[in-house]
Amino acid sequence: MNLKNDIPDFQTIMLPMLKLLANGKQWTLNEVxxxxTKHFSLTEEHLKIQVPSKQMGLFRNRVGWTRSYLKKAGLIKYPERGVYQITETGKEFLATNxxxxRMKQLEQFPEYKEWRKTFSDNSTKERPVTRTDDQTPxxxxxxxVKELKxxxxxxxxxxxxxxxxxxxxxxxxxxLQKMGYGEFREDVTQHTGQSGDKGIDGIISQDRLGLENVYIQAKRFTDNSVGSPEIRNFIGSLALQGVNKGVFLTTSRFSSSAIQTAIDSKQQKIVLIDGKELTELAIEYNLGVQVAETIEIKKIDLDYFEE
Structure with a gap:
């Protein structure tokens, strides 16, 4: 008897977990x-089964993925770390009985669509990886790796x-410092901005003498995309400073008109970095993240077997 087969996949856990939170109270991970565990009639032996890396129980790992996708769809929220609560969207969905x-049903929710729009590309779909016969290992x-990233x-x-x-x-x-801008001296960066300002949030020198500077604007948007007016304001701020290089970074996205405004700027060179590219750079340069696991993949040493 293979106990692993009794453990539900994370999509099967979705509806039971949402119904569990239906009363609106805050639940901790241990309570969930x-x-x-009781709902799926799992035993202590089931809970001892681990993921291949041995770093976490398999069922706990699947509950984690369930929680993640429910949040992406806006059905639950995290009021605080390690605490989960149903949202109004989640309650409205349950009211439809x-x-x-499963993943297919999540596509009806605007927040999930927005997440897919942010992290999608032309080569992958943000779906759980399933092994098919036409895929190599x-x-x-x-x-x-793409999904985990x-x-x-x-x-x-x-x-x-x-x-x-x-x-x-x-x-x-x-x-930007980790990317090599202004890394040669401690005083080459300045944090100049105030929350809600329309000016310059930071300055980084590209050379030791400060002859070439990069001016920064950072917008922490939670919902809306950055529009053309914000880009025009940034261009105007650069012109007032008499500089021609700027980087505009945001946790959101740039509207098509904002992108075109940056492209049309003749006097100032504007680089736009949206939320997706921002996180890709942070992961690449290890800012705010750490290595959780390293997997070695070995191959045969052909030279060793040469006679």
């Missing part, structure tokens, strides 16, 4: 785990949106 809730691994990027973006404007402004300055 106990209730779901649904018989199932390398292809499955690449898809898995998207999940990390989502969490990172959520954290940036939760913190203050000042925190976000400092974050982007640190990121």
């Amino acid at each position: 785990m106990r209730a779901l 649904p018989t199932k809730l 390398e292809e499955v691994l690449a898809s898995t 998207n999940e990390l990027a989502t969490e990172l973006l959520d954290k940036l949106k939760e913190n203050s404007f000042q925190y976000f402004e400092n974050f982007v300055i640190q990121l």
Whole structure:
């Protein structure tokens, strides 16, 4: 008897978990785990089964993915760390007496559509990786890494949106430093902005003498995209400073008109970095993230077997 087969996949857990939170109270992860364990009639032996890395129980890991996708769809929220609560959207969905809730049903929710729009590309879909007969192990691994990276990027973006404007402004300055801008001297960066300002949030020198400066604008938007007016204000601020290089970073996205405004700027060179690219850079340069696990993939040493 394979006990692992008794453990439900994370999509199967979705509706029971949402119904569990239906009373509107705040639930801790341990409370959720106990209730779901009882719901699916799992034993201590089931809970001892771990993911391949041995770092977490398999059922707990699947509950974590369930929680993540319910939040992406706006059905639940995290009032505080490790605490979960149903949203009005979640209550309205349950009022329809649904018989199932899987990835396909999540596509009806605007917040999930927005998340997919932010982290989608032309080569992948933000769906759980499933092994098919036409996929090589390398292809499955690449898809898995991509999905895990998207999940990390989502969490990172959520954290940036939760913190203050000042925190976000400092974050982007640190990121540019890690990318090599102004890394040669301690005093090459200045944090100049105030929350809600329309001016310059930071300055980074590209050379030791400060002859070439990059001016920064950081917008911590939680919902709306950055529009053309914000870009025009930034261009105007650069012109007042007599400089021609600027980087505009946001936790949101740029509207098509904002992108075109930056492109049309003749005197100032404007680089736009949206939430997706921002998190990709932060992950690449290890800002706000850490390595959780390293997997070695070995191949045969052909030279060793040469006679």
